[in-house]
Amino acid sequence: MNWNANSLSMRSMPVDERLPSRGSARHKNVANVLPLRSSTSDIPKLRLEDVTLSYKTETDQRLLALDRINLNIRKGEFLCIVGPSGCGKSTLLHLIAGLHQVTSGSIFVDEKPVSEPGTDRILIFQEHGLFPWLTVGENVEFGMKMKGLSKSERTERIAHYLRLVHLLQFKDSRPHQLSGGMRQRVALARALATEPDVLLMDEPFAALDAQTRDLLHDELERIWSETGCTIAFVTHNVREAVRLGDRIVLLTFRPGQVKQDFEITLPRPRHIEETDVARTAREVLDCLRDEINKSLEAEYANVER
Amino acid sequence: MSNARGAAPELKSRATAAKVRSKVTTGVRVPPSEDSKRRILLRSVARQVIFYGALLAIWALVVEAKIWSPYLLPSPKGVAIALWDGFKDHSFWIGIAVTMKRMLIGYSLSVVLGMIIGLGVGSSKFLEETLGGLLVSLQSLPSICWIPLAVLWFGLTEKAILFVVLMGSLLSVTIAMEDGRKQMPKIYGMAGRNLGARGFRLFWHVLLPASLPYIVSGLKQGWAFGWRSLIQAEMIFLSLGLGQLLMMGRDLNDMSQVIAVMLLIIVIGFVVDGLVFRTVERRLQNKWGLSPVS
Numbered sequence: 001m002n003w004n005a006n007s008l009s010m011r012s013m014p015v016d017e018r019l020p021s022r023g024s025a026r027h028k029n030v031a032n033v034l035p036l037r038s039s040t041s042d043i044p045k046l047r048l049e050d051v052t053l054s055y056k057t058e059t060d061q062r063l064l065a066l067d068r069i070n071l072n073i074r075k076g077e078f079l080c081i082v083g084p085s086g087c088g089k090s091t092l093l094h095l096i097a098g099l100h101q102v103t104s105g106s107i108f109v110d111e112k113p114v115s116e117p118g119t120d121r122i123l124i125f126q127e128h129g130l131f132p133w134l135t136v137g138e139n140v141e142f143g144m145k146m147k148g149l150s151k152s153e154r155t156e157r158i159a160h161y162l163r164l165v166h167l168l169q170f171k172d173s174r175p176h177q178l179s180g181g182m183r184q185r186v187a188l189a190r191a192l193a194t195e196p197d198v199l200l201m202d203e204p205f206a207a208l209d210a211q212t213r214d215l216l217h218d219e220l221e222r223i224w225s226e227t228g229c230t231i232a233f234v235t236h237n238v239r240e241a242v243r244l245g246d247r248i249v250l251l252t253f254r255p256g257q258v259k260q261d262f263e264i265t266l267p268r269p270r271h272i273e274e275t276d277v278a279r280t281a282r283e284v285l286d287c288l289r290d291e292i293n294k295s296l297e298a299e300y301a302n303v304e305r
Numbered sequence: 306m307s308n309a310r311g312a313a314p315e316l317k318s319r320a321t322a323a324k325v326r327s328k329v330t331t332g333v334r335v336p337p338s339e340d341s342k343r344r345i346l347l348r349s350v351a352r353q354v355i356f357y358g359a360l361l362a363i364w365a366l367v368v369e370a371k372i373w374s375p376y377l378l379p380s381p382k383g384v385a386i387a388l389w390d391g392f393k394d395h396s397f398w399i400g401i402a403v404t405m406k407r408m409l410i411g412y413s414l415s416v417v418l419g420m421i422i423g424l425g426v427g428s429s430k431f432l433e434e435t436l437g438g439l440l441v442s443l444q445s446l447p448s449i450c451w452i453p454l455a456v457l458w459f460g461l462t463e464k465a466i467l468f469v470v471l472m473g474s475l476l477s478v479t480i481a482m483e484d485g486r487k488q489m490p491k492i493y494g495m496a497g498r499n500l501g502a503r504g505f506r507l508f509w510h511v512l513l514p515a516s517l518p519y520i521v522s523g524l525k526q527g528w529a530f531g532w533r534s535l536i537q538a539e540m541i542f543l544s545l546g547l548g549q550l551l552m553m554g555r556d557l558n559d560m561s562q563v564i565a566v567m568l569l570i571i572v573i574g575f576v577v578d579g580l581v582f583r584t585v586e587r588r589l590q591n592k593w594g595l596s597p598v599s
């Protein structure tokens with residue numbers, strides 16, 4: 001395969017430690033601008049070590065969903081996790097969030113093992129993650145309330161983060177009164193308000209129309225660079241991954257394993273319709289093709305049985 | 306107007322959001338005009354007035370026809386006088402107060418207990434298969450059947466009556482809580498835990514409100530069962546209350562009083578069900594953006 005050296009570099013595991021390409025301007029020769037090894041950020045923000053998950057199906061068979069996933073995410077990195085449906089990419093986020101337990105292996109945040117949910121890692125769901133019995137403001141307040149922040153600080157942060165997603169005027173609305181894109185922005189504000197180190201995003205824009213999604217890509221990129229948080233973003237949309245990510249990790253179809261790791265060094269801000277983005281996406285997609293076919297085969301086999 | 310979702314403008318971007326903002330903040334549902342709303346309400350009230358008027362007229366005519374003697378079928382006027390007298394000598398007020406007090410205590414107990422048992426059953430496979438099955442089978446037992454045991458255990462005290470009320474509504478509440486726990490979208494629990502809610506706070510701030518729309522009908526049913534059980538218990542177990550007033554009417558062969566008390570029981574039941582529970586349900590649906598069942 002003929003990789004575009006400028007936009008994409010294939011690397012073998014383990015991951016080498018580079019500073020995030022945050023804020024790198026439109027340089028033609030991006031790779032030269034990046035310091036190749038940094039002495040300060042060698043410790044990954046998030047480290048997965050042989051993370052394995054298997055569960056019992058209804059017919060009492062053990063199904064291996066995730067198989068020895070090893071993954072490092074650097075501080076401030078925007079990592080996209082891509083794979084065919086059924087590869088367990090959402091499950092992987094749930095494991096990182098501590099909502100499910102790993103069968104074996106470990107997950108470390110700042111080299112400390114985690115097994116329980118914590119407000120240092122906030123998950124944003126595909127949809128319906130907002131609490132319909134609370135107003136927009138109260139939704140944003142929720143995590144801070146659970147953390148035990150004072151009322152005045154909560155009020156201040158509600159305003160701050162709602163302003164960040166441009167929804168301050170909807171503070172007293174109910175989630176059902178907003179459109180899908182606005183709801184995801186509230187979810188983003190709710191997650192950010194707890195000031196997490198890691199944002200876990202589970203296909204957050206999959207249910208939105210294309211224009212809204214484009215807008216939210218811009219906003220997410222802006223917020224990411226303003227807050228400096230680390231993001232693990234799951235999607236099945238390769239182009240979206242190339243549009244957003246510093247790095248893309250490809251997972252295989254069941255059992256999910258890390259198949260390939262791409263560094264995306266295209267200059268930011270990117271746009272989803274740019275030819276560079278499209279070309280890079282095409283290359284990633286070629287690599288993903290086999291897995292997609294396997295996933296489809298499994299699906300058809302199920303139908304015909 | 307169709308339902309709320311149909312009428313909700315789908316805001317596509319911030320630019321358009323600004324334009325339609327006023328619509329959103331003033332409520333997405335485009336309400337029917339005040340005038341047509343009033344007309345619909347007026348028509349419905351008129352129908353009901355005519356219906357009940359006709360019912361009263363037929364009753365009065367049958368009494369006038371003197372087919373049955375007045376002690377078998379009292380006249381509407383006799384019932385009205387019985388009502389008036391009952392309220393004037395305070396016996397009805399006392400009866401209502403005593404009955405309502407028992408109802409409130411018994412019902413509150415059953416809601417608290419039902420919540421605990423229901424959540425336990427809803428969250429444990431073992432309890433669901435054992436206790437859950439028992440609860441469903443117990444529901445076919447009219448709670449008045451507990452009276453002999455209740456009197457034996459608690460004597461002729463308030464506790465015995467409360468026990469019967471409790472047994473009447475507890476099962477409905479428990480089953481409703483269990484259902485609510487199961488039907489509630491799992492994502493709310495996950496989101497709550499994700500945002501740092503644990504244990505009791507997770508229950509109080511997330512699981513309970515999230516299951517509320519699913520348990521309100523169970524709470525309503527629990528109230529209805531409890532109310533019936535209470536009146537039945539009071540009729541057997543003489544100690545003030547509306548049930549006793551009804552039985553007193555029977556002992557004095559005063560069918561006007563019997564019917565008057567029956568009317569009171571109906572009206573109280575209707576008011577609580579129609580006003581309290583309906584309002585709660587409607588509020589909930591508005592808050593959640595569920596289309597109201599009208």
